[in-house]
Every structure is written in C-alpha cells, then in structure tokens.
Amino acid sequence: MKILTGNDLKSGAVVWWTGSEWSLHVNEAIDVGEEADAIAAREEASRRVNVPYTIEATQDADGVRPAHIKDRVRALGPTVRPDLTLKPADPDAGNWVI
Amino acid sequence: MYKYDNYDQQMVDTRVAEFRDQAQRRLEGKLSEDQFKPLRLMNGLYLQLHAYMLRVAIPYGTLNGTQMHALADIADKYDRGYGHFTTRQNIQYNWIKLEEAGDLLADLAAVEMHAIQTSGNCIRNISSDHFAGAARDELVDPRPYAELMRQWSSFHPEFMYLPRKFKIAVIAAETDRAAMRLHDIGVQIVKNDAGDIGASFFVGGGMGRTPMIAPMIREFVPLDQLITYAEACLRVYNRYGRRDNKYKARIKILVHELGADEYTRQVEEEFAHMLDQGVEPPLAEIERLRPYFADPAFEDGPKTIDRSDPDFALWVDRNTHAHKHDSYVSAVISLKPVGGIPGDASAEQMHLMADLAKEYSFDELRVMHTQNVVLPHVKIADLHALWTRLEAAGLGAPNLDTIEDIIACPGLDYCSLANARSIPLAQKISERFAESGKTEELGQLKLKISGCINACGHHHAGHIGILGVDKKGVENYQLSLGGSEAEDVSLGKITGRGFDEAGVIDAVETVTDVYLGKREDGERFLDTYRRIGMAPFKEALYD
Numbered sequence: 001m002k003i004l005t006g007n008d009l010k011s012g013a014v015v016w017w018t019g020s021e022w023s024l025h026v027n028e029a030i031d032v033g034e035e036a037d038a039i040a041a042r043e044e045a046s047r048r049v050n051v052p053y054t055i056e057a058t059q060d061a062d063g064v065r066p067a068h069i070k071d072r073v074r075a076l077g078p079t080v081r082p083d084l085t086l087k088p089a090d091p092d093a094g095n096w097v098i
Numbered sequence: 099m100y101k102y103d104n105y106d107q108q109m110v111d112t113r114v115a116e117f118r119d120q121a122q123r124r125l126e127g128k129l130s131e132d133q134f135k136p137l138r139l140m141n142g143l144y145l146q147l148h149a150y151m152l153r154v155a156i157p158y159g160t161l162n163g164t165q166m167h168a169l170a171d172i173a174d175k176y177d178r179g180y181g182h183f184t185t186r187q188n189i190q191y192n193w194i195k196l197e198e199a200g201d202l203l204a205d206l207a208a209v210e211m212h213a214i215q216t217s218g219n220c221i222r223n224i225s226s227d228h229f230a231g232a233a234r235d236e237l238v239d240p241r242p243y244a245e246l247m248r249q250w251s252s253f254h255p256e257f258m259y260l261p262r263k264f265k266i267a268v269i270a271a272e273t274d275r276a277a278m279r280l281h282d283i284g285v286q287i288v289k290n291d292a293g294d295i296g297a298s299f300f301v302g303g304g305m306g307r308t309p310m311i312a313p314m315i316r317e318f319v320p321l322d323q324l325i326t327y328a329e330a331c332l333r334v335y336n337r338y339g340r341r342d343n344k345y346k347a348r349i350k351i352l353v354h355e356l357g358a359d360e361y362t363r364q365v366e367e368e369f370a371h372m373l374d375q376g377v378e379p380p381l382a383e384i385e386r387l388r389p390y391f392a393d394p395a396f397e398d399g400p401k402t403i404d405r406s407d408p409d410f411a412l413w414v415d416r417n418t419h420a421h422k423h424d425s426y427v428s429a430v431i432s433l434k435p436v437g438g439i440p441g442d443a444s445a446e447q448m449h450l451m452a453d454l455a456k457e458y459s460f461d462e463l464r465v466m467h468t469q470n471v472v473l474p475h476v477k478i479a480d481l482h483a484l485w486t487r488l489e490a491a492g493l494g495a496p497n498l499d500t501i502e503d504i505i506a507c508p509g510l511d512y513c514s515l516a517n518a519r520s521i522p523l524a525q526k527i528s529e530r531f532a533e534s535g536k537t538e539e540l541g542q543l544k545l546k547i548s549g550c551i552n553a554c555g556h557h558h559a560g561h562i563g564i565l566g567v568d569k570k571g572v573e574n575y576q577l578s579l580g581g582s583e584a585e586d587v588s589l590g591k592i593t594g595r596g597f598d599e600a601g602v603i604d605a606v607e608t609v610t611d612v613y614l615g616k617r618e619d620g621e622r623f624l625d626t627y628r629r630i631g632m633a634p635f636k637e638a639l640y641d
Contacts, residue, residue, distance in 0.1 A: 010125065011195045012149035041154035050145060068571055070510060073519075074147050078511040080439055080521045084193075092272055098573075 001029035003057045003064065004039055005071065006049035013075045015049060022049060024086065026075040027063040065096075072097040099160050099462065100245050101208045101389045102614040110207045111252070113214060117141050118200035125196065127239050140220075142213025143199055146514050150194040153216040154206060156636035158226035158268070159465040163452040164465055168209040170448035176202045181448065183433060185505060185554055186265070187465040188216060189223050191480075192512055213253070219260045221251035221332075225267045227275045228466040231391055232428045232474040234420040240270035240287050240297065242387040243324065246283070246379070257332055262347040265304070266334070277467060277583035279303045279312045280559060282349045290318045297324055301331050302353030302361070305553035308551050309589050310350040313358040313482050315365060323369075327380045330369035334361065338627040342425040388470045394460035398609055399425040399479045412538075413485050413496040416627045418476075425478055429459075431488060432495040432503065436532040438524050441469030450491050458484050468505055468554075470498070501536075501543040501610070502528040509549030509566060510573070516549035518566025518573035523547055531610075540610055546581075559583035560610060561624045563590040564602060567578030575602035579609065579635055580627045591632060594640050605639055612638045 011075070015022035016029035017039060023029070032039055036054040043052050046077035056067040066072050077085030079094030087093040102110070103186065117137070124134040138144075142153040154169070161169075169189055173181045176198050177191040184190055193457040194476060206212055214220055224244045231239040251257065257264070264301070267276045270287035278284035284300035296318045303312025319327045331349075338356075340346040353361045401424050405411040431451060434440050443451070451471055455463045458480050459473035466472060476484060488494040497503045504527060507513065509520030524547055531537045546560030550567075556564030563578040574596040581590030597605050612635050617626045627635070 007145055007149070010197050012145060012193075014148055046133075047124075047130075051130050054218065069568075069573065070147070070514075070516075073510055077148060078192075078521075080511050080525065 001035055001053050001057050001064075002033060002049055003029040003066070004032045004036055004043075004052055004054055005050050005074070006043070006052035009048055009050055012050075016075075017052070026057075026066065029057070029094070031059075043060070069097060099162060100157070100387065106492055107207070107210070110210075110212045110214070113212065114139070114200065114203045114207050116204060117192050118137075121196055121200055129518055136218070138199075139217040140204065140214070141199075141467060143194070143196075144217060144514075145191065146512055147150065148512065149192060150196055151512070152191045152194045152202065152213055153184070154189050154191070154211060154213050155223040156188050156211075156465050157214050157248050158224055158230065158241055159228050159467070160241060161463050161465070161520075162231075163199065163456040163461045163463070165209045165211055166448055166452035166455065168211070170445040170452065170481065172202060172205060173445040173448065175205075180444045182439075182508065183443065183465050183471065185507070186223055186468050187228070187467050188211055188506075189222055189465070192508075199330040210336065211262060214385075217263075218258075219262050220258050220266075221254065221260075221264045221266060224248045224251070225265070225281070225467060227269045227271060228464040228472050229275060229419055229428050230270070230464075230472065231393070232419075232421050232426075233271055233273075233275075234422045235273055236271040236422075238270050238287055239391050240268045241287065241391045242384055242561060243297070244268040244289055245387050245390070246325065246384055247328065250328070250379070257336065259631050261341045261342070262333070262349075264335075264349065266328075272585060274583070274585040274587070277556065277559060277587075278307070279587045280305055280556075280583055281312065282609065283328065284312050284326075285324075288318065294320065297327075299327060299331065301365075302350040302358070304348055304350045305556060305558050307345060307551040307553075308348075308351065309553065309558040310352070311353060312585050313353070313357060313436070315362040321384065322381050323373070323378060324406050325599075326372050327365075327369055329377055330365045330372055333368050333372075334364045338364075358393035362363055366436065394462075394475060396426060396475070397477070399426055399477050401478060403478060403481055406480075409496070409610050410485050413494060414481060416496040416500070417498045421475065423475075424522060427478060427481070429473045429476045429481065430466070430498045431493050433493070433526065434496055434497055434503050435492050435495050436502060437529045437545055437602060439521050440504055440524050443471075445598055447491060447493060449495070450487070454484060454487060456638050468503065470503070492571075497537065499542045499544060500538070501531050501540050501562075501606075502542070504528060505544075505546040505560070507548050507555035509555075513549060513554075515552055516566065517551075517568035518549050518575065520547040520549040520555055520564075520566060523564060523566075523575070523599060523602065526599075527606055530603060530607065534607075536610065536614075542584075543610070545606070556583060557581070558589050559587075560590060561622075561627070562606060564606075567596065569596065575599065577602060577605050577609070577639075579632060580624065582624055586624070593632065593636055608638050609635050
C-alpha cells in the first residue's frame with residue numbers, strides 16, 4: 001500500500017493521512033493509491049503539513065508498517081528514548097522498528 | 099568571557115523580531131515551505147525526523163552559568179526536558195514547535211545567545227580548544243582570536259551564500275584538542291623565531307563523504323593581517339568553489355582539485371591585493387577583546403589530592419587536565435554514563451552543571467566537541483567536593499578518552515539524513531566494555547560513530563570508527579581503524595565488509611583483543627595499529 005506522511009506545520013510532529021485528516025498514528029493511515037499526488041498537492045497548498053510525501057507500507061493484523069526503517073522510526077519516535085515514543089509504556093516498542 | 103555590547107544585542111534582538119515575523123507568515127500560510135526553509139535554516143531551525151530541531155551556537159564552546167541555566171530552562175519550557183551537546187560544541191533541541199520558536203530565540207537573546215549561522219552555507223560557529231585559557235600547554239588563550247573571527251564572520255555580507263557550509267577552528271597549543279586540521283580553515287596561533295605572535299593557516303580539511311586533512315598553506319600570518327588572510331582564503335573559495343555539485347562544493351575539494359600550491363598562490367595573490375584595502379580591523383580591536391578573557395583571580399592552594407578513595411583518584415586521573423596555575427585543574431564532566439546517550443543532558447543536569455560552575459569554576463563552562471562539558475578552573479582542593487556532587491547526579495563517569503567516551507551523532511533515531519542508528523551502538527558498546535572491565539586496561543581509545551556519510555560523529559577520525567549505512571533497507575556498519583583528529587591527525591581505513599549491529603559490537607571487541615595481544619609497553623591502540631598495520635586486525639575479523 002501507499003501511505004501519505006509529512007510533518008505538522010505548527011509542531012513538526014510526524015503525521016499520517018487518514019483520508020479526512022492528519023493523525024499521529026501510522027495505524028490510521030489509509031492506502032492513498034493513485035490519489036497520492038493530488039492529496040499531497042492539496043494538503044501542501046492548505047499549509048497544514050510540511051512537504052507531504054508518499055511511502056510504501058504493508059498492512060497486516062498488527063497494523064500498518066512502513067517499508068523503510070526511517071519511516072518506522074518516524075512512526076514510533078526515537079528508539080533510544082522509549083518514554084518519548086508514541087508507546088511510552090512499552091520499553092520494547094523499538095523492536096517494531098527493526 | 100565576551101560580553102555583548104549594545105550593537106551585538108541589537109543585532110540579535112532585531113534578528114529575533116525578524117524571525118518572529120517570518121514564522122508568523124509561515125503559520126498564516128503566507129510563505130510556502132520552499133520560501134520559509136532558507137529563512138528558518140539561517141536561524142538554526144531544522145526539520146528533523148520527529149519535529150523541528152534548533153541548534154544553538156555556543157561560540158568556541160564557552161558559556162557561563164547563567165547561560166547554562168537558560169539552556170536548561172529552554173529544555174524544560176520548549177523541549178522535553180533535555181538537550182544534546184554536539185560535536186561542534188553547540189547544543190541541539192529535538193522537539194521544538196514552530197509556534198514557540200520566536201519566544202525561544204528571545205529567551206536565548208536575553209542571555210546573549212542565538213542560533214544564527216548554525217545552519218546554511220555560511221561560516222558556522224567558530225570552534226576551539228575546550229581547555230582554552232586554562233591549559234598549561236597553550237601558547238596564549240586562543241579565544242580572543244576566535245571571538246575576533248566570530249565577529250568578522252557574523253552577518254558577513256560576502257560570505258552568507260558560500261558554495262557550502264564553512265567551519266573554522268582556532269587553537270593555540272601544539273596539542274590539537276579541536277580537530278583543527280579537519281576543518282575548512284584551521285588556525286593555529288604560533289610564535290615565530292623573532293618572538294612575534296601570529297597564525298599558521300591550514301585550509302581544506304574536513305570529514306564528510308570525502309575526508310581530507312588540511313594542508314598548511316601559510317606558516318605565519320602576522321596578527322595584524324589575520325582577518326585579511328582569512329578573507330582571502332574565503333574569497334578564492336567563494337569565487338571558484340563547485341556550486342554546480344553539492345557533493346563537491348566544500349573547500350577541501352577545491353584545494354584538492356587545484357592542488358594546495360595553486361590554491362595557495364591564488365590566496366596569496368588575493369591577499370596582496372587586499373592588504374591595502376583596509377579590510378583588517380585595527381590591532382586595538384584584539385586588545386579590546388583580550389580583557390574579556392582575562393584570567394580570573396586564581397589563589398594558591400594544595401597541589402595534590404588525597405588518593406585514599408580509589409574511585410575518586412581514578413576520576414581525577416581520567417577526567418582532569420593540567421592547568422596553567424598549579425593549584426587548579428580543568429575538570430571534565432562526562433556526558434557518557436555507561437549505557438547513556440552521548441552528549442545528552444537533562445535540564446536538571448544542566449542546572450547542576452551551571453551551579454557547579456558558579457561554585458567551583460569562576461562561573462565558566464566549556465562544551466567539548468567530544469560531547470562532554472568542562473569546568474575549566476577548579477581548585478585542586480575542591481575536587482573531592484565537586485566529584486561527590488557529580489557522582490550523585492550521574493555525571494561522574496571516569497571515562498575521558500576511553501572506549502566508553504564515545505562520540506555518536508544523533509543518527510537515525512533523530513536525524514533525517516541518517517541511514518542507521520548510532521546511539522544504540524554507543525550504548526551497547528559502553529555497556530559491553532564496562533561489564534568486561536577492559537576499559538581501564540585499554541587506556542586511550544577513541545571510538546566515534548556516524549549514522550551516515552556526513553560524518554557528524556567524526557568516524558573518520560576515530561582510533562576505531564563506525565559508519566552506519568543502509569544496505570537494502572537494513573542497518574549495516576562499516577568499521578575503520580587508525581584515525582585521529584589530534585596533532586597526529588590521520589584518517590581511518592575501512593577494515594572490510596560491514597557488520598550488523600551485534601556483529602559490529604563483537605568486531606570492536608575483537609579489534610581491542612588484537613591490540614591487547616600485540617601492544618608493546620606504553621603503546622596506545624593507535625600506536626599499535628600504526629606499528630603493526632591493518633593485517634592482524636583483518637585476520638582476526640574475517641578469517
């Protein structure tokens with residue numbers, strides 16, 4: 001699947017396109033398919049996110065998983081500071097990245 | 099240390115107001131990211147993996163307790179309670195909101211700090227010897243010259259859009275503690291045979307994807323021609339640097355392609371042309387700056403310590419440096435606890451370091467390019483009390499220049515340019531060696547890790563260097579041996595094929611075992627490597 005990501009203009013936070021808005025959680029990302037460029041152009045013009053771009057990902061029972069490690073780190077947070085990730089209660093959350 | 103005059107303060111305050119307006123226009127949608135990006139970068143504001151990142155300049159690594167307290171307050175108020183001290187003697191914050199960046203810059207300006215020229219293709223923060231003004235072996239304090247160059251290079255209209263970024267280091271000792279010859283320009287303050295103070299110029303060094311050691315292009319530049327000569331070096335680069343190719347745009351490529359002799363000839367020609375144009379500030383300017391860096395009021399006191407506590411004695415042996423006054427030392431606060439993140443300090447730790455500077459070091463601190471912090475002037479009589487406070491705060495690791503004192507860039511955990519993570523490797527390697535108890539036995543061993551070819555972790559200059567690369571979407575690590583950023587400068591050589599994370603940690607241990615088996619009396623790892631060469635290490639790693 002293809003999912004759309006960017007950084008929130010105000011906070012810089014990593015966000016994912018859900019079909020109607022931007023979410024902090026990669027699991028809420030939808031397959032944008034052939035619409036990627038049009039959505040990215042529209043959203044960039046609305047100045048809510050910085051430079052949205054499309055990445056490859058897979059989806060299974062555990063959720064959406066970006067294909068590249070860099071985007072998995074973006075999706076989770078720094079693996080060396082579990083307390084600052086989106087899963088602060090899970091000290092092993094970094095394993096999902098690798 | 100240097101104090102802003104009204105002109106300095108007005109420049110910084112004006113820039114804060116200007117940036118507030120630019121950020122507001124971006125937030126209101128009146129500027130696109132393409133329009134805004136060069137403006138924010140001029141103010142040190144990057145967009146990294148997780149958020150905006152702000153890099154704050156700490157000129158030649160020197161700051162006072164009030165400034166360190168302010169940095170701690172910023173960590174609490176605008177970030178997530180910590181900051182990251184960098185290999186350019188700066189500090190970075192990883193979680194900055196664009197909406198708050200203007201307020202943050204105003205808080206910095208209130209303590210005579212800023213983030214100007216910490217990014218972009220301009221002259222960056224001038225770096226220097228972290229023991230400047232304190233070291234027993236220095237000729238003079240290099241900081242007045244570094245400050246002169248800082249003022250010259252700040253907002254220099256001719257050099258705001260260079261072909262690429264430009265880094266300058268200034269030292270004044272034979273021992274190079276600033277990686278001087280791995281800078282675009284390295285300046286060493288020297289004394290000539292006539293007893294006059296001047297500067298040797300080394301131009302065209304750097305790390306990154308094409309590491310090079312800067313050749314000396316002028317052995318002695320008189321002090322009253324220092325800025326003119328630097329300007330001539332920049333002018334030739336600005337004119338002929340490769341603007342057509344980002345990867346060949348640093349001055350090291352120009353010097354290499356022209357050859358040092360031809361580059362020098364062109365600089366000398368430009369220099370001769372400029373000498374009568376009045377570019378040079380009057381010598382009175384350096385004399386005006388010098389009192390800002392005058393010695394504090396040192397007092398005589400005990401010159402030895404009580405060594406009955408072995409932990410304290412080890413810390414003194416490892417983490418202190420000879421001072422020009424024999425009742426004092428410079429004390430290094432390690433930001434490398436076992437298993438910790440190199441260079442990270444919490445707001446609480448920063449507040450403590452600020453308090454300790456006020457209590458024990460004439461209110462002065464220095465940031466090291468090795469991502470530690472120095473209290474430059476500590477009475478030997480106060481060392482035990484200081485160490486006790488540091489120990490209690492987790493800042494007393496006795497590991498300066500050991501294999502646990504690892505330089506690591508933020509890597510793929512934070513940096514949008516990185517290909518692999520650096521910090522987890524540093525954590526695991528320090529844990530491995532702390533657990534094995536080999537650290538002390540290994541002695542001086544500088545290990546440096548970069549998460550990409552840009553080499554912010556100085557891996558080319560590591561006695562042992564590690565470079566993280568992306569191998570078909572998987573982190574892979576190249577090992578190199580034999581680098582040095584000191585006065586015995588050299589570039590490391592790659593051992594062979596790369597390793598995965600667990601493999602490279604094992605490989606580091608294998609390499610150190612070869613060293614322990616082969617070393618002769620008094621040899622550091624680097625000495626043994628230079629004597630026996632790569633072969634025994636390769637054999638142990640790959641056969």
